[in-house]
Amino acid sequence: MPDERVFPGPSPAQADTLNAWRELFESKHSQDFKALKGTDCLEQPIFPFVVDYRDIDQDDVLSLYFNETPVDTIELANEVLRTMVAEYEVSDIRCILRPLALPAERTKQISSLRMRNRGKIVSSIVRIKDVGPRLGYLQEALYVCARCESREFIKQKIARERKRPEGPCQICYEKAMEAFEGKVPYGVYERLRSSMKLTAEGSFYKDIQYLSVSDIDDSSGQPIWVVIDDEYVDAYNIGDTIRINGVVQIDPVPDRNFTKDTRRILQIHAFSIEGL
Ligand SMILES: [Zn+2]
Numbered sequence: 001m002p003d004e005r006v007f008p009g010p011s012p013a014q015a016d017t018l019n020a021w022r023e024l025f026e027s028k029h030s031q032d033f034k035a036l037k038g039t040d041c042l043e044q045p046i047f048p049f050v051v052d053y054r055d056i057d058q059d060d061v062l063s064l065y066f067n068e069t070p071v072d073t074i075e076l077a078n079e080v081l082r083t084m085v086a087e088y089e090v091s092d093i094r095c096i097l098r099p100l101a102l103p104a105e106r107t108k109q110i111s112s113l114r115m116r117n118r119g120k121i122v123s124s125i126v127r128i129k130d131v132g133p134r135l136g137y138l139q140e141a142l143y144v145c146a147r148c149e150s151r152e153f154i155k156q157k158i159a160r161e162r163k164r165p166e167g168p169c170q171i172c173y174e175k176a177m178e179a180f181e182g183k184v185p186y187g188v189y190e191r192l193r194s195s196m197k198l199t200a201e202g203s204f205y206k207d208i209q210y211l212s213v214s215d216i217d218d219s220s221g222q223p224i225w226v227v228i229d230d231e232y233v234d235a236y237n238i239g240d241t242i243r244i245n246g247v248v249q250i251d252p253v254p255d256r257n258f259t260k261d262t263r264r265i266l267q268i269h270a271f272s273i274e275g276l
Contacts, residue, residue, distance in 0.1 A: 013065065014076060016061050016065075017061060017062070017065050017073055017076045018076055018079065018080055019061075020059055020061040020062045021062070021076060021077045021080040022080050022084070023059075024051070024055055024056070024059060024062065025080060025081070025084060028051075028052075028055060029049070029051070032049065033084060033085070033088040033090065034088075036085070036088065036090040036093060036095075037088060037089070037090055045092050045093050045094055046093070046094050046096060046230050046231050047093050047094070047095045047096070048095075048096055048098045048230075048231055049081055049095040049096060049097050049098060050098050050099075050100055050272075051077075051097060051098070051099050051100070052099075052100065052101055053099045053100060053101050053102045053103070054101060054103075056099060057103070066099075066121075067121065070119075070121050070247045070271070071247055071269070074097050074099075074271055077097040078095070078096060078097055081095035081096075081097065082094070082095070096230055096231075097271070098271065098272040099245065099271060099272055100245070100272055100274060102121070102123040102245050106121055106122055106123040106245075107122075107123045107124065107125075108122040108123070108124055109124065109215050109218075110124055110126060110213065110214055110215045110218070110221070110223075110224055111214075111215055111218055111221050111222070113224070113248060113266050114266075115250075115266070117248045117266070118248050118249060118250055118266065119247065119248065119249075120247070120248050121245070121246070121247055122244075122245075122246065122247075122248055122268065123243060123244070123245045124213075124215075124243070124244050124268070125215075125216055125241065125242075125243050125276065126213035126214060126215065126216065126226070126241070126242060126243075126244055127213065127214060127215075127216045127239065127240070127241050128211050128212070128213055128236055128237065128238055128239060128240045128241075128242065129212045129213060129214055129223045129238065130211070130212035130223070130238060131209065131210075131211055131212075131236060131237065131238055132209055132210035132211070132212075133209070134207055134208075134209055134233050134234055135207070135208050135209065135210075136205045136206070136207060137156075137158055137205065137206055137207075137208050138156050138162065138203060138204075138205055139155070139156055139204050139205065139206040140153050140154070140155055140156065140203060140204040141153070141154045141156055141162065141163070141198055141203045142198070142199045142201075142202035142203045142204075143164065143165050143196040143197060143198055143199065144196070144197055144199045144202075145169035145171070145172060145195050145196055145197075146195045146196075146197050147169065147172050147192075147195050148169060148171050148172055150169055150170070150171045150172075151202070152165045152169075152196065158208065158227065162198075164196065164198075165193075165196045167193065168189060168192030168193040168195070168196065169192055169195060169196055172192050172195065173189075173192055176188055176189075176192060206229055206230065207229060207230060207233040208227055208228065208229045208233065209227075209228050209229075209232070209233045209234065210225045210226070210227060210228075211225070211226045211228060211236065212224070212225055212226075213225075213226050213244065216241055224266055224267055224268065225251060225267040225268075226244055226246065226267065226268045226269075226270050227267060227268070227269045227270065228270045228273065229270075232270065232273050236273075240275075241276045242273050242274065242275055242276060243273065243274040243276055244268055244270050244273055245270065245271060245272045245273070245274070246268040246269050246270035246271050246272075247268065247269050247271065248266055248267075248268055249266070249267055249268070249269050250265055250266060250267070251265045251266065251267045
């Protein structure tokens, strides 16, 4: 029987974005990949891939999607970097896009952030008031079918309930469809669904950390939380002044008591940090 399963490819917008990132990396950063070849013994297998924000801004496709859906667009850049690292045969190094030098109009005071800023890119000079512990967060969970060992990766979100595969194992489901001639009983369907088990090995954990920050000239003002990740974790101390470039989000942790102050439930997910 021919294999008729169709794997969804990238959407046209995603395909355009992937191509645009690749063109940018090939035209402006081929030296970075060459330099990476000799760096097998880095202390941590992470390479901050610094890109000038002006290069992103000058590209019609990238500037559109980076401003519209920054988180997804950065993720696509990291996907291209992963592929290119493999092509350049750089072993075991994970490149992470770190766009720097945002235009002046992105600079915002922490105290000026409101709900309407959510999803927007901001650049803020802040003082660190508190540093949270290093946290391991499950970024990508690997589920394996207990019956046929087929695998499915499920992307996870910070501080949210863990997401499972939506349906049962596809391979076992197709077998059941054949066996039951197109009408899989509910009980069988549920058993197939629960046969997808989370596996620690192969799941991907990422280091994150929360920084409590406020404007430098506003030490009595309400601080907000900034989420930082990877090489930025454990790199900063209370009292440090830094520039945070990131995306404004709503704090998904609901158990803090700050219903009267809407600023308090906003947080920034940093995609790059500049020391000052
Ligand atoms: Zn299966």
